[in-house]
Amino acid sequence: MTVKCPSLEHLIQKQVGYYLLHFSYYIQISGNVIRIKHSLFVSWFQEIMDHVTTQQPQAIAKVFIQRDYSDGTAVKFQTKLPADIHDRVDSDTFERFVEKINQYYAEAEGIGCSTYLQGCFACLTAHTALLCMQTQYDKNLKRCTEYIKEQNIGIFLPKGLKVIDPFERGLRVVSF
Template structure:
């Protein structure tokens, strides 16, 4: 388990979010329909905190992962048919393709936080925690004047 500079475990970073940190929200992109896809437009609030290339690469990778999760393949079709045949009890025994990809997204976000964002005073919040409505980015070393 990775240790952050202040001696905190990276897994604990999501639980230690300061309630008064500034937040930037990357909204969903509905230009291609209702599939989970986030806008790659660089938020002006992140100017000077993270490079545009890192941000766009992170968002593009997340968009690709969500596209993979929602793809229709013969494997997903068979998984769904098997679930119907077992009255959905099979879902008690194994994760669905979608759940596996969501776990992969969580690991990717944790890795990006550790290598790119937390060292720059930022932290990505897993969009699953926000109901896949938005991608939240916390600016850790700033407080808003509330």
């Protein structure tokens, strides 16, 4: 007797290389074929499917962290944890993440000797020097982007979230 379940059979063959034949399942691993009886395969396959379904992120609506204009028009985002993601990320982790982003943007917009020298040098060379060097602003934006990528990999992606760089959204929002 052959069990016919085209969608399951297709999934098994396509995703993990299993072959279904007369209540016996054959697994091909590195060229070796192993036969597993029906009851063992069903329990093993169910265990894998449970693991896969628990690892898939639940669909949530897009979440936006708005700019904080309490200190003027400087790039700064609100540190309050939105209600939509409070069950996925604890408030301390989220607050540290947003504060670090705010710190990168504050450093980028900060004025110091290097900023003045870069500006003067750019004026003297008709801004052609900017083709050869990165400004302080660009360096800090790059650091912020790298930080967001690291946090996505380390914290947010395992929890089913992905932070989109605010620079990609015109520095208006941090979006998940």
